[in-house]
Amino acid sequence: MTTLAPTPAGDRHSQADDVTADRADCQADSAGGLTFDIGDPGTPGPAHLVLRRRDSGHPAEEVRLPLTPAADGRLRAALPSSVRLAEGRWDVHVQHAGEESHRLAPGVNDLRSLVDRVPDGTGEQIAVRIPYATKHGNLTVRSWLRSPHAEAGEILISEASIDIRGRVYGTPLTPDAYAEAVSRTEPHRVQRSRVTVDGADFTVILHYGLLADAGPGRWNLWLRPAGESGPRVRIARLLDDVPDKKAIFTYPFVRSETRHGTVETGPYYTLDNDLSVHVRAAGPGKDS
Amino acid sequence: MHISFLIHNAYGIGGTIRTTYNLAGALAQQHDVEIVSVFRHRDEPVFTPAEGVRVRHLVDLREDTPGYEGDDPEHARRARTFPRAEGRYEQYSALTDRRIAGHLATLESDVVVGTRPGLNVHLALETRRGPVRVGQEHLTLDSHSSALRTRLRGVYPRLDALTTTTEADAGAYRRKMRLPGVHIQAVPNPVPEPGIEPADGSHKWVVAAGRLVPVKRYDLLIRAFDKVRAQRPDWRLRIYGGGKQKEALRALIDELGLYNHVYLMGPANPIEPEWAKGSIAAVTSSLESFGMTIVEAMRCGLPVVSTDCPHGPGEIIANGVDGRLVEVGNADAIAEGLLELINNDELRQQMAHAALEDSQRFDPARIAERYEAMFAALAGRGGGAGPGSRMRGSLHRARGALLGGAYAVRDAGRAALSKGRTA
Numbered sequence: 001m002t003t004l005a006p007t008p009a010g011d012r013h014s015q016a017d018d019v020t021a022d023r024a025d026c027q028a029d030s031a032g033g034l035t036f037d038i039g040d041p042g043t044p045g046p047a048h049l050v051l052r053r054r055d056s057g058h059p060a061e062e063v064r065l066p067l068t069p070a071a072d073g074r075l076r077a078a079l080p081s082s083v084r085l086a087e088g089r090w091d092v093h094v095q096h097a098g099e100e101s102h103r104l105a106p107g108v109n110d111l112r113s114l115v116d117r118v119p120d121g122t123g124e125q126i127a128v129r130i131p132y133a134t135k136h137g138n139l140t141v142r143s144w145l146r147s148p149h150a151e152a153g154e155i156l157i158s159e160a161s162i163d164i165r166g167r168v169y170g171t172p173l174t175p176d177a178y179a180e181a182v183s184r185t186e187p188h189r190v191q192r193s194r195v196t197v198d199g200a201d202f203t204v205i206l207h208y209g210l211l212a213d214a215g216p217g218r219w220n221l222w223l224r225p226a227g228e229s230g231p232r233v234r235i236a237r238l239l240d241d242v243p244d245k246k247a248i249f250t251y252p253f254v255r256s257e258t259r260h261g262t263v264e265t266g267p268y269y270t271l272d273n274d275l276s277v278h279v280r281a282a283g284p285g286k287d288s
Numbered sequence: 289m290h291i292s293f294l295i296h297n298a299y300g301i302g303g304t305i306r307t308t309y310n311l312a313g314a315l316a317q318q319h320d321v322e323i324v325s326v327f328r329h330r331d332e333p334v335f336t337p338a339e340g341v342r343v344r345h346l347v348d349l350r351e352d353t354p355g356y357e358g359d360d361p362e363h364a365r366r367a368r369t370f371p372r373a374e375g376r377y378e379q380y381s382a383l384t385d386r387r388i389a390g391h392l393a394t395l396e397s398d399v400v401v402g403t404r405p406g407l408n409v410h411l412a413l414e415t416r417r418g419p420v421r422v423g424q425e426h427l428t429l430d431s432h433s434s435a436l437r438t439r440l441r442g443v444y445p446r447l448d449a450l451t452t453t454t455e456a457d458a459g460a461y462r463r464k465m466r467l468p469g470v471h472i473q474a475v476p477n478p479v480p481e482p483g484i485e486p487a488d489g490s491h492k493w494v495v496a497a498g499r500l501v502p503v504k505r506y507d508l509l510i511r512a513f514d515k516v517r518a519q520r521p522d523w524r525l526r527i528y529g530g531g532k533q534k535e536a537l538r539a540l541i542d543e544l545g546l547y548n549h550v551y552l553m554g555p556a557n558p559i560e561p562e563w564a565k566g567s568i569a570a571v572t573s574s575l576e577s578f579g580m581t582i583v584e585a586m587r588c589g590l591p592v593v594s595t596d597c598p599h600g601p602g603e604i605i606a607n608g609v610d611g612r613l614v615e616v617g618n619a620d621a622i623a624e625g626l627l628e629l630i631n632n633d634e635l636r637q638q639m640a641h642a643a644l645e646d647s648q649r650f651d652p653a654r655i656a657e658r659y660e661a662m663f664a665a666l667a668g669r670g671g672g673a674g675p676g677s678r679m680r681g682s683l684h685r686a687r688g689a690l691l692g693g694a695y696a697v698r699d700a701g702r703a704a705l706s707k708g709r710t711a
Contacts, residue, residue, distance in 0.1 A: 025483070108483055108484055108558055108560065108561055109561055110484050110485075110561050110564065111561065111565075112487075112491070112561065112564050112565045115491055115493070115565045116491065116492075154548040155547075155548065156548075157545075157547070241565065242553075247554065248551050248552065248553055248554065249547075249551070250538070250547065251542075251547050252542040252547065
């Protein structure tokens with residue numbers, strides 16, 4: 001028997017409305033649009049889905065979307081990719097006419113069209129919205145808005161280097177391209193890395209020595225697609241259905257001896273799904 | 289009919305709880321159904337009961353509420369009726385003994401269904417004359433200690449029926465337990481139609497889901513996927529679930545250099561949308577008492593490559609038709625099974641379609657029909673609450689035995705059919 005956590009709302013075809021009214025089912029389209037379906041409590045007057053950006057100050061930044069009756073007796077709101085949603089976390093509320101708004105809980109998030117998403121290369125801006133359940137069981141939409149954007153793909157770990165493959169959107173990639181590792185705590189410390197270019201696809205070749213020799217610390221990775229004269233683009237992984245990459249896309253760390261002692265170096269995704277490198281002190285001789 | 293389920297805790301999360309809610313919901317379309325929970329530790333059940341299903345409790349363990357009974361001295365004394373060899377024994381007490389006995393002595397229902405061995409013991413010993421007594425086995429006979437099996441052998445003859453989730457386990461009960469007059473029948477767990485569109489088979493992902501524990505053999509799946517990658521680096525694997533083996537599996541992924549191909553996704557709830565992101569499901573267990581994930585994946589339109597382990601997979605998957613059964617414990621065989629479906633789009637789509645169709649037999653409505661037929665037949669032969677009820681012992685044996693004969697014919701027919709399909 002499976003020991004997976006079961007569907008909290010049970011069989012949704014047989015649920016009473018008072019339960020489903022508080023849950024939203026979300027469906028994503030491959031262009032970055034979302035629809036939200038909730039139960040209709042039958043309250044007269046217009047209802048809205050309200051997205052409020054977390055920590056955006058007072059008054060809160062908010063997006064109101066009309067909820068309209070859908071074919072199956074539920075209410076539906078659409079968030080097309082054309083509606084701008086600033087980068088951040090947007091808590092999802094419902095507000096019925098004449099009532100206070102309240103948070104919605106996640107129902108079924110059907111995000112299959114976000115898996116291995118390949119946006120068309122001409123797009124000016126990369127808009128990503130991933131609905132997810134917070135640790136308190138509420139529904140929130142994580143939004144990213146990047147222009148241009150450097151999407152990280154496969155990362156190859158070898159003894160000599162970390163090779164990051166990716167693709168650039170929204171700006172040309174030229175033979176002058178290179179990458180920068182910028183110290184998280186001392187941003188004036190910048191290490192350059194070579195980049196190979198194939199159309200819009202790039203590979204950053206990041207040698208360990210460069211960062212490891214500087215001792216323990218964290219480095220943010222940026223791409224300079226057109227060299228010094230062009231834009232600076234944060235390397236990130238955004239184009240799929242996984243809201244938090246940090247715990248899922250993980251990579252081995254490589255040990256090296258430096259004048260700071262033994263360190264381990266490896267790539268990781270930050271809480272914003274940006275790509276960084278961590279150099280950390282290693283305990284004495286685990287396998288070397 | 290009035291049907292009453294007795295369950296350990298209807299307010300929590302777990303396979304038996306979900307199964308019971310699904311079955312109760314389907315039965316409630318036609319019948320009066322209640323779920324009686326021995327314990328209650330929170331105000332609302334995690335699963336929302338379907339319309340018409342009543343849920344109540346016998347012992348209140350909601351801390352910091354006026355009704356809290358966890359500090360009742362009677363609850364500190366050991367249980368006598370609930371068997372000591374049962375896995376949940378420590379949670380039961382003199383208080384649960386008394387409450388359950390009181391409940392069963394005053395039952396108004398036509399049928400009472402127990403959902404674990406310890407509760408089945410209560411049912412067998414303490415149900416008042418009248419209601420049909422049905423014990424469910426959600427695990428398997430061989431998963432019980434010999435002490436528990438001995439206890440069950442002594443008490444289970446007083447049940448009218450015992451249900452298992454597989455034919456294999458029903459066979460084990462018939463062979464090893466000798467329960468004269470008790471109707472033993474395999475009824476699989478119900479799995480509802482998912483509330484989303486089935487997978488369209490276009491994503492190059494294999495999906496697995498379950499606790500990260502040794503019996504699931506995810507180490508084998510990861511090794512098998514190393515072979516898959518060698519041939520088809522464009523396909524990748526997601527494993528959903530949490531558990532103690534996570535770090536070991538992570539280390540194996542890194543050791544094999546599979547970190548761009550195999551991902552440990554953590555627990556997912558609900559799981560259906562995650563199945564829908566894949567095109568093939570993988571089960572590599574050394575043991576599955578039923579194989580609920582297999583049915584779940586099939587209901588989402590995924591063909592399943594599964595080890596042919598005891599007890600469930602072989603009864604769920606029609607090998608080569610709606611999925612693939614491969615040798616237990618053999619990474620090469622698992623890789624071969626996966627590659628067969630990865631390399632043949634047409635076969636994969638065919639099997640996906642068959643999986644969707646064949647898994648309809650697990651729909652709660654269909655499973656409820658099987659229970660209904662069984663309940664009706666058992667009730668029709670007995671219902672010993674009347675003046676003749678002193679005769680219950682022998683009568684009740686007869687009703688189980690007669691029914692057993694009738695079902696045996698049907699079961700034989702089904703077995704022949706499934707043999708034909710798997711050949």
